[in-house]
Amino acid sequence: MKLRFTKMQGAGNDFVVLDATQQPLQLTAEHYRRLGDRRFGVGADQILVVEKSATPGVDFRYRIFNGGSGEEVEQCGNGARCFVRFVHDKGLTTQRTVRVETMNTLLELRLQDDGRVTVDMNAPVFEHARIPFDASGLTPRELNGFQLWPLALGDGDDIEVAVVSMGNPHAVRRVDDVKRAPVDIEGPQIEGHDRFPRRVNAGFMEVVSRSHIRLRVYERGAGETLACGTGACAAVVAGIRLGWLDHRVDVDAPGGRLTIEWAGGDAHVLMTGPAQTVFEGEVEL
């Protein structure tokens, strides 16, 4: 089977984007892993499938598959920005504000005049059952009315994480120097920790000032990526709840900068950042 694709990136988080608006795609997890494979396929952190929506008032549906595992997941912030760029560049819409449904949410996205995209990422979710996170028997450290949870890792060390869902699960750990953070060792241990029944994205956040953090994320099903949009939202939300950050924060990931705004409470999280096409191609699967 031959498949046309667009390769895109947002702050270095890279995607294979497939247009399924004209006819549905019948791909398996193995196909998605193959597309994500940097040696035997195209290479991408995630594969995004753009479809028509059957819901009134919603412009598109887009589905997200992790490139490492091939599993379908709920949410992808950098992917959402690339999705908007894609539907514009392909002439699938001329609207600058687009409404799209993912597996579990509706997002509203706005293509800015400078080419960046702002995504309304909805309100963060803290209920453990909805993350999901199993805190039974754990005693958290309270800070500013929010909790840091102890997590025992394989080597016997206990770390502390804040937990939040941005539609997908995140554990955020504060570190002194993100360049030296043990992302490659602790990342997989946190991702597969049995306190997270659906696994988790593991963020390592260095607080530079109240409006600036540095962040690395070991993503569920993809490994460490150059940026994670939902990870940036989760880190800023956790940092605000813990009293470390103000309401508008620049997040420097290894691949670029995202700006995250959150007023707290039930307010929606806004994420702004770049989205670019890298090349187009055809692949034999």
Ligand SMILES: N[C@@H](CCC[C@H](N)C(=O)O)C(=O)O
């Ligand atoms: N790169 C993403 C997140 C993609 C999904 C994630 N790996 C998961 O499994 O939840 C982003 O920009 O948010």
